[in-house]
Structures are given as C-alpha cells and as structure tokens.
Amino acid sequence: MDTSAVKILDRLAIPVNPKTQAELEHRWKGMKALKSAIQTQTKNDDDICVINTAGGDHVK
Amino acid sequence: MLNKALLSLPVVELAKLIQDRSISSVGLTQLVLQHAQDYNTEINAYISFRADKALAEAAQADAEIAQGNYKGTFHGIPMGIKDNIYIGGEVTTMASKIHANFVANDDATVISKLKAAGAIIIGKLNMHEYAWGVSNNNPHFGPCHNPWNLDKIPGGSSGGSGASVASGMSTITLGTDTAGSIRIPSSACGLVGLKPTHGLVAKYGCFPLAWTLDHIGPMAKTVSDVAAMLKVIAGFDERDPTSKRVEIPDYVALLDSDVKGKVIGINEDYFFHQVDAPIEKLVRGQLDLLEQRGAIIKKVTIPALRNAEYAVLATSLPEASTIHHDDLQQRPDDFGDDIRLLFELGELPTAVEYLQAQQLRRELKQQFSEIFKEVDVLIAPTLPILPPNIGSSVVKLNGEEVDLLNHIIRFTGPSNLTGLPALSIPCGLVEGQPVGLQIIGPAFQEQKVFNIALAVEEQVKFNYQQPVLDRI
Numbered sequence: 001m002d003t004s005a006v007k008i009l010d011r012l013a014i015p016v017n018p019k020t021q022a023e024l025e026h027r028w029k030g031m032k033a034l035k036s037a038i039q040t041q042t043k044n045d046d047d048i049c050v051i052n053t054a055g056g057d058h059v060k
Numbered sequence: 061m062l063n064k065a066l067l068s069l070p071v072v073e074l075a076k077l078i079q080d081r082s083i084s085s086v087g088l089t090q091l092v093l094q095h096a097q098d099y100n101t102e103i104n105a106y107i108s109f110r111a112d113k114a115l116a117e118a119a120q121a122d123a124e125i126a127q128g129n130y131k132g133t134f135h136g137i138p139m140g141i142k143d144n145i146y147i148g149g150e151v152t153t154m155a156s157k158i159h160a161n162f163v164a165n166d167d168a169t170v171i172s173k174l175k176a177a178g179a180i181i182i183g184k185l186n187m188h189e190y191a192w193g194v195s196n197n198n199p200h201f202g203p204c205h206n207p208w209n210l211d212k213i214p215g216g217s218s219g220g221s222g223a224s225v226a227s228g229m230s231t232i233t234l235g236t237d238t239a240g241s242i243r244i245p246s247s248a249c250g251l252v253g254l255k256p257t258h259g260l261v262a263k264y265g266c267f268p269l270a271w272t273l274d275h276i277g278p279m280a281k282t283v284s285d286v287a288a289m290l291k292v293i294a295g296f297d298e299r300d301p302t303s304k305r306v307e308i309p310d311y312v313a314l315l316d317s318d319v320k321g322k323v324i325g326i327n328e329d330y331f332f333h334q335v336d337a338p339i340e341k342l343v344r345g346q347l348d349l350l351e352q353r354g355a356i357i358k359k360v361t362i363p364a365l366r367n368a369e370y371a372v373l374a375t376s377l378p379e380a381s382t383i384h385h386d387d388l389q390q391r392p393d394d395f396g397d398d399i400r401l402l403f404e405l406g407e408l409p410t411a412v413e414y415l416q417a418q419q420l421r422r423e424l425k426q427q428f429s430e431i432f433k434e435v436d437v438l439i440a441p442t443l444p445i446l447p448p449n450i451g452s453s454v455v456k457l458n459g460e461e462v463d464l465l466n467h468i469i470r471f472t473g474p475s476n477l478t479g480l481p482a483l484s485i486p487c488g489l490v491e492g493q494p495v496g497l498q499i500i501g502p503a504f505q506e507q508k509v510f511n512i513a514l515a516v517e518e519q520v521k522f523n524y525q526q527p528v529l530d531r532i
Contacts, residue, residue: 005404005405005408008407008408009404009407009408012407013389014388014389014392014404014407015389015392016404017392017397017400017401017404019397020397020398020400020401020404023401024401024404024405027401027405028405028408030466031370031373031374031405031408031409034369034370034373035370035374035413037366037370038367038370038420039363039366039367040364040367040419040420040423041423050415050418057298057301058298058301058303058305
C-alpha cells in the first residue's frame with residue numbers, strides 16, 4: 001500500500017497544496033520515523049486514555 | 061496624559077494606584093491605548109481596538125470605585141485579549157480569513173470573569189492563524205514583531221499577547237497553549253506565562269485548536285500578576301466538558317519564596333538534551349542559586365518522555381484537522397500555507413495511531429505522577445533555542461541549523477500531554493533576547509509552581525524589565 005502523503009490525501013479528496021508538497025512528504029516521513037522508534041511498556045486495555053463518562057460531562 | 065513610566069508597572073502596583081484614586085481607570089486606559097496605537101504599526105500586536113467601548117467601561121469603573129465599590133486587583137485595568145477568545149456580540153477572527161467576520165453570541169468564560177472583576181478590554185491581539193503555529197507570522201494580518209528585536213519572532217501562537225505586554229501595549233493578558241503557545245512567547249518576550257492544569261480554567265468561548273491539549277492562561281510581567289489573574293479566571297464551568305470542580309486558593313496571599321527543603325527535580329535525558337549552550341548555562345545557574353538557598357536538586361528519570369514528541373504530533377495534528385476538515389476540503393486556499401500544511405499532515409495518521417498516542421500519553425502521565433511523589437517541581441529550559449528571524453523555518457542550536465517547529469515545542473509539549481501546570485519565567489538575556497526557565501508542577505498545585513517561580517524572580521531581578529523601543 002502506498003503511504004505517500006499525497007496518495008493518502010487524494011483518497012480523502014483533500015487537495016494538496018503544491019507549494020508545500022515536498023515539505024509535507026518530509027514531515028510525514030519524520031512522523032513515521034518517530035513512530036518506529038517508540039518504546040513503551042504499557043499497551044493493555046486499562047492504559048487506554050479515552051474515557052466514557054456515563055451521565056454527561058459532569059457527574060455530581 | 062499620565063506618565064509613561066506607568067506602562068512598565070505590574071498590575072498589582074497599578075491596582076493600588078487605582079484603588080486609592082491616585083490615577084483613574086480612564087487615564088490609564090487612555091495611556092495604554094495611545095501607546096498601543098502609536099507602536100502597533102511597527103510591532104503589530106493588535107488586530108483591532110475597541111477604544112470607545114473601553115473608555116466607556118473605564119469611566120464606569122471609575123464611577124464604581126468613587127462610590128466605594130472597588131472590586132479588586134483588576135478593577136479598571138486595561139488589557140488586550142488574544143483574538144481566539146470570544147467577546148459576545150463582537151468580531152473574533154482567530155487571525156484567519158475564514159473567520160474574519162465571526163461574531164460569537166456569548167462571552168467566553170474567562171471574559172465573563174474578567175468583566176465581573178472590572179477589567180477593561182482595549183482590543184484583540186494578533187496570533188498565529190487559528191493558533192496553529194509558533195511564529196505569529198500571520199498571512200492575513202501581518203507578522204507580529206518581537207519588541208526585544210523587531211527582526212525576531214515573538215513566539216506563538218500567542219505572539220501578540222507576548223509582544224503587547226513586553227512593550228507596554230497591554231498591562232497583562234491571556235494566551236492559549238496547545239503545545240507551548242503561552243510559554244513560547246513568554247520566553248521569547250521576557251514574560252511570566254502560565255499554562256495552568258488542564259480543567260482549572262474553563263475554555264468555553266475559546267476557539268479550539270486541539271481539544272484535549274488546549275489551555276487558557278495568564279501572561280504578565282511578574283509572578284504576582286500571573287497568580288492574581290489565575291485567581292480571577294480559574295473555576296468550574298459546566299459549559300466546558302473538561303472543566304474540573306476544585307478549590308481555588310488565594311494564590312497571591314500564599315506566595316512564599318522560601319525554598320529551603322523544597323525538592324526540585326531535573327531530568328537530564330530529555331529536558332537538558334540538545335539545548336543551546338548559553339540557554340543551558342542560564343538555567344543551570346538558577347538551579348545553583350536555588351540550591352544555595354536550601355533547595356534540594358534531585359535528578360530524575362522519566363523514560364516515557366522519549367515518546368512525547370510523537371505523541372504530541374499524533375494527538376494535536378488529527379484533533380486540529382478534525383476541526384478544520386470541511387474547510388480543508390472545500391476552501392483550502394483560504395488558509396495560510398503553513399497551517400494548511402499542518403492540517404494536511406493531520407489527516408494522515410490512522411485512528412489506531414491516534415489512540416496509540418493516547419496510550420503513550422497515559423504512560424507519560426503515570427510516570428510524571430510517580431515523579432511528583434519525590435519532587436515538588438521539575439525545572440527545565442522553556443525553549444532549547446533562541447527565537448529566529450521572522451520568516452525563518454530553521455534556527456541555530458549550538459551552531460547547527462535545525463527545524464524550528466520540531467525544536468521550539470520540544471520542552472513545552474509534554475505538559476500539554478500530561479495537563480500538568482507549567483510556567484515560564486525569564487532567567488536572563490542571551491544576545492539581547494530573553495530566555496525562559498520552565499517550572500512544571502503536580503496537577504492543580506499551581507501554588508508550588510508560583511512559589512519556586514517567585515524565588516527565581518528574586519534571583520534574576522528581571523521583573524519590570526522591558527525592551528528599549530529605540531529602533532522605533
């Protein structure tokens with residue numbers, strides 16, 4: 001699967017700015033490089049940081 | 061017209077003069093407005109002024125004070141406000157073309173609180189478009205200039221906030237901070253700036269950049285001013301789903317610069333890695349002085365910080381792009397090129413990658429929580445670099461050219477991920493430009509941060525210092 005930024009944005013129907021296309025690809029590669037260097041201990045369900053608060057935003 | 065020397069005084073000093081009626085709010089408002097309008101051509105800190113309304117509000121403040129109804133420190137104090145914070149019935153542009161004529165129905169929570177405290181809002185301040193950048197080089201309203209050196213950026217996104225207070229064009233102000241946008245301009249402009257704990261200051265009526273990382277906080281000349289402002293703007297508001305019900309102490313009354321026995325953590329691996337040498341020297345110099353006064357300096361390790369740069373990007377970019385997704389598809393040319401690039405970049409991570417970033421974030425929060433069982437605060441440089449020239453996307457770090465965006469948020473971004481309070485305070489000058497020292501504290505314990513900041517302020521004796529506007 002092609003993971004170039006331009007190809008992904010094309011699939012999302014987002015027009016890419018030709019003036020910054022090269023920088024976009026450069027920064028996207030940089031993000032992927034950062035991701036490949038991640039070292040973490042916690043990947044269990046209970047470490048997920050997305051919370052479902054029943055009863056509304058502020059439960060009294 | 062009042063004496064221009066008043067423009068360099070902190071708010072707590074101006075407040076005494078207004079309270080005892082040595083000066084009037086109208087007189088002070090006229091002075092600050094005139095000064096701001098005189099220098100705006102060169103500094104470009106303001107997008108708009110509301111002079112007539114401000115003077116009418118100042119006259120009302122004077123009448124209330126004359127009747128014995130003094131409301132406190134901010135009664136009759138004139139200030140500008142960043143233009144992503146709504147004043148009901150008035151235009152809030154977000155420094156953008158798309159929202160150039162946007163009028164909010166309601167005041168932001170922080171505006172309601174400032175109005176109730178008697179503050180006078182004289183205008184709306186320049187900022188990076190939609191707060192999504194660090195230079196305040198705005199394509200629609202022009203670049204904001206750093207009053208310490210007009211060729212340099214004031215930092216961003218709250219660049220107009222930083223430049224206006226540093227130059228006396230505002231007595232104090234508010235900024236917003238998603239990856240450092242209060243602390244970066246505070247460092248670059250020689251101010252004290254606080255990103256409070258997430259949830260302490262309600263964000264209702266502030267245009268979002270990235271929901272889970274956004275904060276509103278004070279930017280001022282002194283620690284006391286910041287503490288006084290926080291007391292006014294903090295507090296629960298059910299209209300903000302992230303707002304927390306916590307007790308708000310009297311931060312000013314509790315200020316105490318005695319550091320004897322206080323434990324100050326330093327993290328060498330992350331916060332002192334790749335720092336421009338003169339900046340590192342200034343920050344370590346302050347640590348030495350704190351130690352001489354009885355503080356205990358303790359080295360700590362926070363391994364999860366190695367993932368922070370990725371987690372900041374994989375969180376902030378998609379959240380910001382979610383907000384602007386439709387406009388990015390339908391009218392992309394109406395964005396500045398720099399933020400359009402970031403919005404494009406934010407469309408790229410997958411949902412899985414965003415959620416993985418939240419896992420990394422939780423791990424980081426847990427490790428910071430453990431560290432704060434051992435130390436009172438952490439100290440680090442605010443920025444590893446000096447602000448570059450306006451228009452530059454690279455900056456020198458120990459002689460090497462590095463990417464501005466990647467490096468300028470490196471030490472500020474982690475506190476947006478954790479939500480912990482973080483304050484920048486001036487610790488000296490390098491090449492004539494201010495340098496900030498960052499103090500990070502435990503959640504909802506801003507007082508610990510203020511007290512160490514007060515000690516640093518005493519050591520540096522930087523307060524009241526303003527740039528000489530001799531080039532203008």
